[in-house]
Amino acid sequence: MGRQPCCDKLGVKKGPWTAEEDKKLISFILTNGQCCWRAVPKLAGLKRCGKSCRLRWTNYLRPDLKRGLLSxxxxxxxxxxxxxxxxxxxxxxxxxxxxxxxxxxxxxxxxxxxxxxxxxxxxxxxxxxxxxxxxxxxxxxxxxxxxxxxxxxxxxxxxxxxxxxxxxxxxxxxxxxxxxxxxxxxxxxxxxxxxxxxxxxxxxxxxxxxxxxxxADTPLIDSPWEFPMSSTTTVEEPKSFDSIISNMTSWEDTFNWLSGYQEFGINDFGFDNCFNHVELDIFKTIDNVENRHG
DNA sequence: AAACCTCTCAACCGCGTCGGG
DNA sequence: GCCCGACGCGGTTGAGAGGTT
Structure with a gap:
């Protein structure tokens, strides 16, 4: 008997991802982290195969991705x-x-x-x-x-x-x-x-x-996204990204919270030093998703 | 302006590897 | 030690954008 397909071919969507699918996947992974890709589509409400979800996340949606041509x-x-x-x-x-x-x-x-x-x-x-x-x-x-x-x-x-x-x-x-x-x-x-x-x-x-x-692989930035203690402020305790996200009940909350920083213009408020490049890339990712899907 | 060609890159496919039972 | 399922990797494809004729 041959190898089983990685997912049930029937009812599995292929081709380019829609903004809605991206949102679902981002929301799910921000909330639950990366685990068991095979289960992700079902849990996230996506009609995609787990492999496709993993690829979409690692190659496109991951917030720590750089954009543009290689230097x-x-x-x-x-x-x-x-x-x-x-x-x-x-x-x-x-x-x-x-x-x-x-x-x-x-x-x-x-x-x-x-x-x-x-x-x-x-x-x-x-x-x-x-x-x-x-x-x-x-x-x-x-x-x-x-x-x-x-x-x-x-x-x-x-x-x-x-x-x-x-x-x-x-x-x-x-x-x-x-x-x-x-x-x-x-x-x-x-x-x-x-x-x-x-x-x-x-x-x-x-x-x-x-x-x-x-x-031995040098680990990439795959560690949990935690907000380090800001270099410019000592008022707030550092909050983990997960704890912030988990307090948000819906994708809209998460999305608005993330994109809000962009709309305000973090540089204008002198917040640019408060975020490391991972967090800044999250904002970029949100922006890219919005822009690409209009 | 239209047809055709080329290029880019997101996504898919199939195989190898790994780990649990 | 073997089997099986899941994941990860590298090769390939094809749609769409951009350029050329």
Whole structure:
């Protein structure tokens, strides 16, 4: 007997998510947290398969997601990590907070691959393309290449620096980036402080990075969303996000509470220091959901 | 303005892995 | 040790947006 489908195919909705579905899912997860995805659709009142809910949440609705294109530094980090890890997108994504494996995979296939080819670098092996290899003579498919090179991917740690260096010397990368493969040049980075720190922390690691990535995942921001004690006020006790949300009886309450901060303009009130990036991203997420669905 | 082409990315599919019984 | 269910991952697809002719 074959494997059972992950969900009952009959009556399960597919395709793009509606605003209503997004609201239900966000509301459910904010209230109950992430557990047992198979049960989520039923409990949340969604006609979706659990897998689809998980994907929607992790790739799109999670409040700690960054939006927009990858920065130059992030792009270079992806290249570097890819040279070490191959197509292990989730491992790569774990090193880029706020980015999903799907996002990185898409960005790799649509942007980075082309850039590398343009630069004369084989996106699969990260070696310079052979002279006799015509550009049109590209790898048939990535999966084919991975089959051939999959084992090699893990063994190429020393060469990864070549790729990074090659990228750093490329005209294309130099134009808009002050990034250097040297960990000591972080003052030149154009990304945010935290981001820079992370990126350069990663690049400053050599073999430990590989072993770390292969053996133990560095946790992403998947820990419960708790409001840390504000750096600017000592009046209020820190409240956990869950406790706040659980006191709200409906999605409307939650939604209004979250979006209220945006409408007020937290920066205008000098509240911007009261929220960490996770909370700020929640506001962005709410805004995005509203905007995307009109 | 319309038809066609290209690109992007959200979503799906199937398989591998893991953990509980 | 085996089986089964659930989750997570990587590859692929396809709708829609944007660009070109």
């Amino acid at each position: 130059d530094a992030e792009e270079k980090l992806v290249i570097d990590l890819h040279s070490r890890l191959g197509n292990r997108w989730s491992k790569i994504a774990a090193r880029l907070p706020g980015r999903t494996d799907n996002e990185i995979k898409n960005h790799w296939n649509t942007h980075i691959k082309k850039k590398l080819l343009k630069m004369g670098i084989d996106p699969v092996t990260h070696e310079p393309l052979k002279k006799e290899a015509n550009l049109s003579d590209q790898p048939t498919t990535e999966s084919d290449q991975n089959k051939e090179n999959g084992h090699q991917q893990v063994q190429v740690v020393p060469q990864s620096t070549n790729v990074t260096a090659a990228a750093a010397t490329s005209t294309e990368f130099d134009n808009n980036s002050s990034f250097s493969s040297s960990a000591s040049s972080s003052e030149n980075s154009s990304c945010t402080t935290d981001e820079s720190k992370l990126v350069f922390d990663n690049l400053s690691e050599n073999d430990p990075l590989l072993s770390c990535l292969l053996e």
